[in-house]
Amino acid sequence: MYHLLYQSQALASFSLPELLELLQQSRTYNVARGITGILLHAPNGQFLQLLEGEKGAVQHLYYHRIAADPRHEHLIVISEGHNMKQVFPDWSMSFRSGAGPVTLSGYLAPSAAYFRVSNLPHALPELKRLLLDFTAGYDDSPMAESMIGSRR
Template identity: 40%
Template sequence: MIRLLYLSHAASTISEEQVQEILLSSRRNNSASSITGILVHGGGLFMQVLEGPESDVLRKYVKILDDPRHSGAQILCISPVKNRIFEKWSMGGIASDPLQFQHIATLRARRLEVIDENTFTETMREFAQRLRSPQ
């Protein structure tokens, strides 16, 4: 199993309804392919965590890359994992203002270095705590 974290730029025309549509289709599709994760959006950015079997996650990521509702995706972290952080969410959604992207920006600033596994896991656990109810 792997966990993949990426950041992308939302299309400038994207509406709140479109983000909700993305979440709805993600939940439907991901439950079928045993992918879990979260989608954080705000300040013109998306950040998504996808976790699950390696081939499923990579196939899904490649599909998502083609979606015109965002662009410029950059993988921040990809690692083999034993456990899921978002096991209860086929795709949790978090609306985040630009300031709340601070943690992610920190991770991005270090993208050329090895991201400390604990920093990453802690940041993800904070996100998991902010998801109020399982989807």
């Protein structure tokens, strides 16, 4: 199992319909190529994404599609390499929606993403901390707020 973790900054704000379209497009592309992981989006336009899968598929996705996408800048690869186990068995995306609950396959509410990340048995401690910080940093749900004090 190969992973690539990166962060980037959107050049313009993403509306809820744009985020949902990104979720559907990404999920379709990734599932067809055996890529799993999670994409987190914060209200300030920051993205954090973990991609997992076969090395060639993950590298092609990042270096030929994601890095070439003109909708974001300041792309930084934080971690890349082989993992012993898959951290996210399916592909999902998390963001906070001011429009109420989102019901779409592959979407995780930030509090659910926070809960999943906090209970990952196979994640490297550095990855787990980064994902927890990112998720908790933009989630204001009661569930996540109650967990923030005990996350480390």
